[in-house]
Each structure stands twice: as structure tokens, then as C-alpha cells.
Amino acid sequence: MKRSINRWLFAVLCILQFTAFAQPRGPFTNSPQVHEDKTVTFEYLAPNAQKVLLSGQFLTGGPVEMKKGEQGIWRTTVGPIAPDMYPYNFEVDGVGVMDPGNVNYFPNERFKGSILLVPGNQPRMYEMRNVPHGSVNYEYYPSLENSTGYLVVYTPPGYDASPDKSFPVFYLISGTTDTEETFYKVGNVNWILDNLIAEGLAKPMIVVMPYGNVAARIAEQNGKPKPEDPARESEASNARMKQLENDLIKNIIPYIESNYRAIKKRESRAIGGFSRGGGQTLRAAYGNLDTFGSICCYSASASPKDMDNDFSYIGKNPEQTNAQLKLNWVSVGNSDFMYPSTVEYMNYLNAHNIKYQGLITSGGHTWMNVKKFMIESLQLLFK
Amino acid sequence: MKRSINRWLFAVLCILQFTAFAQPRGPFTNSPQVHEDKTVTFEYLAPNAQKVLLSGQFLTGGPVEMKKGEQGIWRTTVGPIAPDMYPYNFEVDGVGVMDPGNVNYFPNERFKGSILLVPGNQPRMYEMRNVPHGSVNYEYYPSLENSTGYLVVYTPPGYDASPDKSFPVFYLISGTTDTEETFYKVGNVNWILDNLIAEGLAKPMIVVMPYGNVAARIAEQNGKPKPEDPARESEASNARMKQLENDLIKNIIPYIESNYRAIKKRESRAIGGFSRGGGQTLRAAYGNLDTFGSICCYSASASPKDMDNDFSYIGKNPEQTNAQLKLNWVSVGNSDFMYPSTVEYMNYLNAHNIKYQGLITSGGHTWMNVKKFMIESLQLLFK
Numbered sequence: 070m071k072r073s074i075n076r077w078l079f080a081v082l083c084i085l086q087f088t089a090f091a092q093p094r095g096p097f098t099n100s101p102q103v104h105e106d107k108t109v110t111f112e113y114l115a116p117n118a119q120k121v122l123l124s125g126q127f128l129t130g131g132p133v134e135m136k137k138g139e140q141g142i143w144r145t146t147v148g149p150i151a152p153d154m155y156p157y158n159f160e161v162d163g164v165g166v167m168d169p170g171n172v173n174y175f176p177n178e179r180f181k182g183s184i185l186l187v188p189g190n191q192p193r194m195y196e197m198r199n200v201p202h203g204s205v206n207y208e209y210y211p212s213l214e215n216s217t218g219y220l221v222v223y224t225p226p227g228y229d230a231s232p233d234k235s236f237p238v239f240y241l242i243s244g245t246t247d248t249e250e251t252f253y254k255v256g257n258v259n260w261i262l263d264n265l266i267a268e269g270l271a272k273p274m275i276v277v278m279p280y281g282n283v284a285a286r287i288a289e290q291n292g293k294p295k296p297e298d299p300a301r302e303s304e305a306s307n308a309r310m311k312q313l314e315n316d317l318i319k320n321i322i323p324y325i326e327s328n329y330r331a332i333k334k335r336e337s338r339a340i341g342g343f344s345r346g347g348g349q350t351l352r353a354a355y356g357n358l359d360t361f362g363s364i365c366c367y368s369a370s371a372s373p374k375d376m377d378n379d380f381s382y383i384g385k386n387p388e389q390t391n392a393q394l395k396l397n398w399v400s401v402g403n404s405d406f407m408y409p410s411t412v413e414y415m416n417y418l419n420a421h422n423i424k425y426q427g428l429i430t431s432g433g434h435t436w437m438n439v440k441k442f443m444i445e446s447l448q449l450l451f452k
Numbered sequence: 453m454k455r456s457i458n459r460w461l462f463a464v465l466c467i468l469q470f471t472a473f474a475q476p477r478g479p480f481t482n483s484p485q486v487h488e489d490k491t492v493t494f495e496y497l498a499p500n501a502q503k504v505l506l507s508g509q510f511l512t513g514g515p516v517e518m519k520k521g522e523q524g525i526w527r528t529t530v531g532p533i534a535p536d537m538y539p540y541n542f543e544v545d546g547v548g549v550m551d552p553g554n555v556n557y558f559p560n561e562r563f564k565g566s567i568l569l570v571p572g573n574q575p576r577m578y579e580m581r582n583v584p585h586g587s588v589n590y591e592y593y594p595s596l597e598n599s600t601g602y603l604v605v606y607t608p609p610g611y612d613a614s615p616d617k618s619f620p621v622f623y624l625i626s627g628t629t630d631t632e633e634t635f636y637k638v639g640n641v642n643w644i645l646d647n648l649i650a651e652g653l654a655k656p657m658i659v660v661m662p663y664g665n666v667a668a669r670i671a672e673q674n675g676k677p678k679p680e681d682p683a684r685e686s687e688a689s690n691a692r693m694k695q696l697e698n699d700l701i702k703n704i705i706p707y708i709e710s711n712y713r714a715i716k717k718r719e720s721r722a723i724g725g726f727s728r729g730g731g732q733t734l735r736a737a738y739g740n741l742d743t744f745g746s747i748c749c750y751s752a753s754a755s756p757k758d759m760d761n762d763f764s765y766i767g768k769n770p771e772q773t774n775a776q777l778k779l780n781w782v783s784v785g786n787s788d789f790m791y792p793s794t795v796e797y798m799n800y801l802n803a804h805n806i807k808y809q810g811l812i813t814s815g816g817h818t819w820m821n822v823k824k825f826m827i828e829s830l831q832l833l834f835k
Contacts (some may be wrong), residue, residue: 209585
């Protein structure tokens with residue numbers, strides 16, 4: 070059977086060709102394998118490694134040593150693991166690497182992680198369910214310093230089918246070292262909104278996810294090395310913290326409002342973010358209350374000093390601020406390193422009679438918590 | 453300066469927190485660095501590795517040994533490298549890993565690679581230029597066996613601005629182990645079309661990129677291990693080769709034509725693919741000439757035996773076939789493992805008076821060639 074031989078050759082040669090740059094020549098690992106009982110088996114091919122650890126945010130006791138088996142495949146089975154979506158990777162002789170058996174990756178400037186989904190017996194709010202799905206659009210817009218900016222834009226189910234309808238917009242800012250893809254690929258904001266909307270729990274909305282590290286993108290497009298993350302301390306860095314705010318007001322919002330059916334009113338614009346993106350959110354929101362009507366601050370804060378120095382009018386006019394902000398959301402995990410400064414921020418809001426809503430969860434500075442924060446706060450937006 | 457301290461703490465603690473799963477605790481590498489003279493420096497942090505190789509399709513002599521320097525950072529500088537976009541990775545004690553310093557990755561089921569862009573002095577046709585940009589949409593559609601399918605959909609510049617205009621559609625199928633993202637993230641089909649359209653060289657079109665390994669997606673959604681790639685020989689495998697064709701006709705095309713402004717005529721539908729996706733393309737096209745009016749076969753072929761067994765009417769009615777196919781494109785590199793079978797396929801077309809156009813390049817089964825094939829063939833579609 071020449072046909073068979075062709076097919077067979079074809080497949081084998083494909084594998085060989087793809088090894089034109091270093092690939093495992095097999096055996097292929099099947100990782101992660103989530104079992105009925107919610108235990109999970111991980112495999113990593115590393116015939117020559119001295120030590121391979123599994124490292125994941127589901128491992129409360131820290132990294133777990135994997136055992137080397139036949140054909141140089143390291144294995145471990147852990148759990149049962151509580152249903153959630155967790156970042157993890159392998160530490161191969163001290164170096165963190167993705168799981169080659171897993172296509173679900175953590176988009177990030179610095180580290181390489183993979184994503185484990187331990188499904189609920191019923192799919193959780195952040196899992197893909199059999200409901201109408203929105204779409205997620207990768208957009209390119211004219212940005213600062215003649216650079217081209219990147220946006221990931223979620224449009225809700227029915228957006229295309231209802232060309233006369235306009236929607237409110239939630240601007241959602243990535244955290245330190247995350248990219249414009251992270252809220253989509255790790256936060257599952259699209260599944261969360263598809264599911265909330267299907268249950269009538271959230272308003273259909275557009276979500277716009279920029280890349281928070283504007284300076285790094287500009288440097289990259291000019292073939293220059295990336296500057297340090299703008300969260301770091303320096304005058305230049307503080308200026309960079311402000312770049313995203315400038316880009317939002319000058320470029321991103323006008324681009325979205327001329328290319329999407331966005332409601333062009335402050336009450337229909339919300340801004341939120343995680344970690345450094347949450348800090349950028351607070352600065353952009355309090356600095357532009359004429360533009361934004363709602364705030365979602367996830368695992369971030371502004372210091373009383375920042376509030377007094379830069380946004381004194383907020384505390385001085387609580388009635389006006391409360392009238393302007395349809396939602397002022399603050400959330401953090403009680404073991405998050407941002408917990409103390411977030412409590413300090415909430416105390417500042419209390420002391421100045423600024424109304425807010427929020428959620429204090431257990432856990433740390435994790436995407437498990439960010440998903441919880443989104444599931445709660447997205448139900449409150451634009452209502 | 454409490455403010456400074458907060459900022460500083462904030463940044464440092466972010467890094468610490470993100471190391472909740474194994475991350476380089478710094479020093480951070482700056483990799484790849486493309487220098488003025490087109491030489492490129494690669495860095496990889498691996499303090500405990502015995503041997504680190506740089507492996508890339510720009511290395512004609514095979515992998516290059518990197519040298520361990522201070523702080524456990526391995527380095528090498530290679531080139532000058534001819535302007536192009538190349539997959540590469542590091543081989544750390546025999547294991548292929550991505551470049552943690554690089555956010556541009558190769559989406560794939562099996563291996564983890566990064567993408568190096570060596571820009572032209574003038575940006576090449578596959579590079580981002582300062583022209584109007586289309587957008588790239590991630591869509592979810594109801595697929596076979598009650599599964600949810602994934603599509604990446606390119607819409608041309610001006611698509612949203614011209615709501616009364618409809619566009620032809622190019623269905624573009626991923627190759628062995630590639631995903632629905634690969635033609636976008638590695639093929640840069642969006643930049644190629646943005647640039648061709650800006651220069652009046654290509655018709656504005658929609659490009660629909662499905663995931664070619666339907667069985668693997670269905671298995672994944674049922675929590676089962678992925679079956680072998682359908683390119684492998686077996687009855688079950690042949691049936692799986694046909695799954696994408698069924699999904700295209702039953703689900704994907706109807707989904708696109710009800711959710712996008714697609715011209716619903718066979719002359720305005722083209723199908724193309726690379727490697728296994730090219731094989732699926734030929735079967736789907738020759739099996740559904742009432743649906744498709746153009747074919748783009750990149751580094752793939754159908755054997756004379758397949759053509760005679762399954763599509764004898766093609767060779768028997770050359771005038772009709774030639775009248776039905778506005779474009780029948782065949783291209784391959786002359787050192788591609790598919791070169792002999794592609795020549796055999798072209799000989800079959802010649803022997804049966806089936807008209808075709810194409811490109812035989814130097815080089816192998818690479819994405820450098822796929823980009824060339826797209827740049828040429830996209831200029832011929834729908835004209």
C-alpha cells in the first residue's frame with residue numbers, strides 16, 4: 070500500500086523535520102493528566118537532568134520532587150487538587166520551564182509557566198460552558214512615540230448580531246511582567262463573562278486589555294533592551310507608570326470608541342487592573358474621573374501619601390466622588406503581600422467617607438484570586 | 453519618601469510573589485539581542501546545567517554550544533543572520549526549552565520554541581509596518597461531537613468601517629502538532645495581508661484558521677489523552693484526517709458565514725494549509741469543489757494513488773476542474789522532505805492536464821518558506 074507508506078513516512082518525517090531545532094524526539098509526554106479523583110499526573114522528558122521539581126500554586130508545601138522513570142521521563146502524581154486553574158512549571162536542575170505536553174501557557178515577559186485546569190464536577194464560572202460565546206480580538210492601535218500598541222478586546226455574545234446596540238467598556242490592565250494576553254489566557258475573562266451573561270448576572274460589555282508596560286513595548290519596537298519594570302522606583306520609572314494613563318486617554322479610548330460600538334459616557338467606562346495594573350488603574354481613574362465611572366482594583370493599592378499628594382480632591386469632596394463612582398471595588402487576598410497596603414488604602418477611603426465595595430479572600434497574589442475578584446466585580450459593573 | 457519605599461517594595465515583592473512557582477529569581481536575561489550588524493546574542497540562565505545549546509533554523513551548521521558566564525548565564529552570539537523570522541530554542545542538558553527573555557513563542561502541541569525576528573533594513577512583507585492593520589479574532593464555534601471548536605480569524609483593515617461590504621474567505625489549516633494560533637503567531641499572516649493590501653497587491657479577505665487536529669481537541673475536552681496525530685497510518689487515523697473536512701463543511705463555514713460578512717460563493721472560498729494541513733486541504737478541496745474555488749497547498753501533496761482512488765473525477769475532467777479552480781497553488785522547498793512527493797503530485801497534475809501555479813524555493817519544511825508561499829499565493833487569491 071503505497072498510500073499507507075506515504076502517510077507513514079509523512080508523519081515520521083514531519084517529526085524529524087520539526088526536530089530541525091531541538092525537540093524531544095519522543096517519547097511524547099502526556100501531561101498534565103487530571104484523574105477522576107482530581108489527582109493529577111505530571112510528566113517531563115529530561116533524560117540527562119539531575120533533579121526535576123514540579124512547582125505550582127496548587128502545591129501548598131512548595132515544589133515536589135519528580136521521579137525519573139523509563140526513557141528519561143520524570144513523573145509525579147499529586148493531589149487531589151481543588152478545582153481551579155493554576156499556573157505551574159517544572160524546575161529542571163533549577164531552571165523553570167513550561168510543560169511541553171500542555172498547550173495552555175502563561176503569557177509573561179519573564180517566566181515560562183503552563184496552566185493546569187482541574188475542572189469542577191460542574192464547570193466553574195471561569196470554565197468554558199455550553200453557552201453563547203463572545204469573541205476575543207487582537208487589535209493594533211497607533212500608540213505613543215509613533216509605536217504600535219497591542220490590545221486584546223473581548224466582545225460579548227451577540228455583539229456582531231446586534232449592529233445597532235452599543236456596549237459599556239471595561240479597560241483591564243495587566244500586572245507586572247504580564248502581557249496583554251494574560252487576562253485572557255490565564256484570567257479566562259472571556260469564559261467568566263460568557264457564563265455570567267448567560268445567567269443574567271452581568272451586563273454584556275466590551276473588555277479592553279492593553280499591555281501595561283508601554284515603555285518595554287516601545288523599546289522593543291525600537292530594537293532596544295527592555296527598561297526595568299515601571300513599578301520600580303526612579304523618576305524615569307514614575308514617568309513610565311504614567312505612560313499607560315496617557316496612552317489610554319490619548320490613544321486607546323479614542324481607538325476603541327471609533328472601532329467598536331462603545332457607549333461614549335463616563336458611566337459606561339470602567340477601569341480595572343491586577344497588581345501593578347491595579348496601581349495604574351487607581352492613578353488613571355482618580356486622575357480622570359471625567360473619563361471613568363467605575364474602578365476595579367485587584368490586589369493593588371494607592372498609599373495615603375499618594376492619595377493626599379496627587380488626588381487630594383478625592384478625599385476633600387467625598388459626596389462628589391461617591392456620586393461620580395458607580396463602583397469603587399477593592400479586593401485582595403489576606404496572605405497577599407499587598408494585603409497591608411490595601412487595608413491602609415481602605416482605611417484611607419473609610420477615613421474620608423469614600424464609599425467602596427470589595428472582597429477580602431484567603432490566599433495570595435494569585436490568578437486564582439484574580440478570577441474570584443473578576444467573578445464578583447463584573448456582576449456589579451454598569452448597573 | 454514613603455511613596456518611594458512603597459513603590460520599591462511593591463516591585464520587589466511582586467518578583468518574590470511571582471516566584472511562588474519556580475521562576476528565575478534574576479538576574480533577568482536580555483535575549484535575543486539583535487545587533488546593528490544582524491549578529492544576535494542569546495542568553496539563558498541555567499546555573500546548574502552541564503551543557504546548553506542554541507538550536508535554531510538560522511543555524512545551518514546545527515546547534516551551537518553556549519558558554520557559561522557570570523551568574524550562571526549561558527551566552528552566545530551568532531550570525532550575521534539573514535533577515536527573517538526563525539523558530540529557535542535552547543537545548544539544556546538535552547531538553548528543548550523556550551527563551552524566557554522572549555514573549556514571542558511558537559504555539560505547538562508538543563515542543564516549546566521561541567521566535568527570533570531579524571528585521572530587514574526596510575521591514576519585510578511579514579513584518580509589522582506603519583499601515584492600516586486588520587484584527588485577529590479568537591472565536592469559539594459549535595463543533596463535532598458536541599465539542600467547542602477554536603478558530604483564529606483575521607479580518608482586513610476597514611472591515612468594521614465598511615459594514616455593507618462582504619469579503620472572500622481563505623480557510624487556512626494548521627500542520628502537524630501546530631495549533632490554530634501558529635499561522636498567526638509564527639506565520640504572521642496578519643502582517644503579510646496588512647502589507648499586501650496596503651500596497652494594492654492582495655484583495656482584502658477574511659482568513660479563518662482552525663485547529664487541524666480535531667480529534668485531539670475533542671479528547672482534551674472530554675478529559676482524555678490526545679490520540680496520535682491523524683497524519684499517522686491507521687484506519688482510525690484516516691477517519692480523523694477526514695474529521696476536519698466534515699467540521700469545515702458542517703460547522704466552520706456555516707459559523708463564519710453567519711457571523712462574518714463573507715461572500716457565500718465557491719469562487720470566494722479558498723482553502724490552504726501547511727504540511728498535514730496541506731494534505732487535509734487537498735482532500736477537502738478535491739472532495740468539495742462545489743464549496744471551494746481555490747487551493748493553496750504549502751509543503752504537502754496527495755499521492756497519485758490517493759488522487760486515482762478518491763478523486764478520479766479530477767483527472768478525468770481536466771477542463772471542468774480547470775474551470776472550477778481559480779487558483780490551484782502548489783509550493784515546496786527543494787530540500788523539504790515533502791519535495792519528492794510534491795514533484796510526484798505536480799507530475800500527476802501535468803499528466804492529467806490540471807493547471808496549477810506554484811513556487812519551488814530552496815530550503816526545507818520551515819515557516820520561513822511558509823511565509824514566502826503565503827506572500828506569493830495571497831496575491832493571486834480571489835482575482
